[in-house]
Amino acid sequence: MQWWRARSKGRQNSFQELRFGSSKIDTDLINRIERATGQKPHHFLRRGIFFSHRDMDQILDAYENKKSFYLYTGRGPSSQAMHVGHLIPFMFTKWLQEVFDVPLVIQLTDDEKYLWKDMTVEKAYEYAKENAKDIIACGFDINKTFIFSDLDYLGTSPGFYKNIVKVQKHVTFNQVKGIFGFTDSDCIGKISFPAIQAAPSFSSSFPQIFNGKENIQCLIPCAIDQDPYFRMTRDVAPRIGQPKPALLHSVFFPALQGAQTKMSASDPNSSIFLTDTPKQIKTKINKHAFSGGRDTIEEHRKYGGNCDVDVSFMYLTFFLEDDDRLEQLKQAYTSGELLTGELKKVLIETMQPLIAAHQERRKQVTDEVVKQFMTPRKLAFEF
């Protein structure tokens, strides 16, 4: 399992599908966010990429009454190379941090990766620190952001362990079996892991970070496949005297081969990686991006392309910020005026500078900077 990764799940992206009582992020909510922050809503919101939520209205109620919150997101560091899909929650979280001006904790579940993969503890921790560089390169505020490896931080915060054990007391094997599909042959580490992903939802897990302040409201931006963890967390929260975390869910990020194929970090052609060269980006998109175009130019001109299944167009909805341009491309492609090759060219020209800029920023992230982000310390924020 790949906890924090937005991924395709063997079916089409459904921007509307809501799960187990989560709510749609509708125009009203987006307008409220705009009013509360005084900022134009992020295109991930405008385009339904973050499409579902739990209790975001309560976050805004409180925020309008000068009561702030903290952000929590994370990543399971399975390998050194991250792909662009991994960036989605971080790009959005960075925007949330900026417009709401709030602190942020980022969990690197290296313990989880050790448990699930054929990997040593040392390797998992090494990946965590490597991945932290890509995360930091997204532009988080060093004074308001704490990044932690479980393997490291769990052993430096009694508050964190206390919350873990509290969650573990209130969740049965039957429950995690139902939620995560564990079986009797799974190791006890996997079985108890959900509590470790749950605990950072409670500010008392971070006494040093939040200056001992408890019961601060938490908001979790994450890919929709993480929702089961936090549904579980929200069930437990009132029983251990903690506020339920609110959630913002993003859609699955599609593989280049199409939303119906499973993305795999071990297949370099399944997505664009943050380490790809301009040439690799070009080749991958041209060779592998599933096309919603017609079989021949003639048919394409006549019937037009299908944006709903065209991966190049999907990727552009994620990464092309200009709304007008995107709408233009959509119309031209749908009408048959724009050919697949031309659409791919737009995507290539969007991704190449984006990845190059990321690589440039990542180069600036020294081990010293990583160490600063990962040092438990009071964040520059008063609740």
Place this chain on the structure above:
Amino acid sequence: MQWWRARSKGRQNSFQELRFGSSKIDTDLINRIERATGQKPHHFLRRGIFFSHRDMDQILDAYENKKSFYLYTGRGPSSQAMHVGHLIPFMFTKWLQEVFDVPLVIQLTDDEKYLWKDMTVEKAYEYAKENAKDIIACGFDINKTFIFSDLDYLGTSPGFYKNIVKVQKHVTFNQVKGIFGFTDSDCIGKISFPAIQAAPSFSSSFPQIFNGKENIQCLIPCAIDQDPYFRMTRDVAPRIGQPKPALLHSVFFPALQGAQTKMSASDPNSSIFLTDTPKQIKTKINKHAFSGGRDTIEEHRKYGGNCDVDVSFMYLTFFLEDDDRLEQLKQAYTSGELLTGELKKVLIETMQPLIAAHQERRKQVTDEVVKQFMTPRKLAFEF
């Protein structure tokens, strides 16, 4: 469950019964211990109270070649009052520490008590600190002993958590179900707890305590009911590159009502508590200690008492150090010369000063002393 407590198990003490491939502590081994330490073996060894072991011969092989080891034992702090049965592993561990001159770590599984009982995390931690006072009163060397609460220490030692997660990766739910009888309705905290009791068997859980030295051999003196934890630990050890801990097992400690009844910390009459007054001790023994004597004085004189079921006599085997006196009492009781009331009087006169002395020593244990024992620090020992 009461992890660390020696207890009766609804059947008679069996000094000989060996489990799952453990070995009897025979005269040869006792003689070897005497030769290695140059000290008379503890009466718990001489009388078969510590009756079974795993790999104690290897400990002695290494010790004779100037390779030392560390001791690990523990307790689940379920309530403030400990009874005399709880002292058995600690009295013996203190002796081992003295005669072998080795460091010692003592785990207080307050997390376990929180998980199993209707108790807050704060209360469990409070009990841990209270229990630590009774443990310290047994006379451990402050320079060579580290006592830790899981709730506290797990959050201050990444090395400890790393070993926990390593054990958790190598034990399945099926295994803990088989060993501990967990069911699908048990909380995931209980299910993963065995790894937390396992981890202190590895010196890398204590980088500060052992100055970063890994793979130090561990010897665990404990009551026989703890063996399942350490059988599991020994199975996992080679798979995570750690030495198997060696073990010394004590028999169950009988309740006053007899070895066949279950001892309960909530029943003040089931044993002698460390807080009992001389009068309470006298009353309890006279009223509740199961007698192996006959129904009438006449019958007793004629047929004699049965030391095998007489709880007063059993308690004397634990607490009366004088071998000759014990043998005298046994003969006199068995022959009918000594009456139950007289045997009880001997026990009362043994326990009253023992408990009073314990209470006196416990009074000297200030919060400051507890804090010193519980502070992670390098112990005064070089491996």
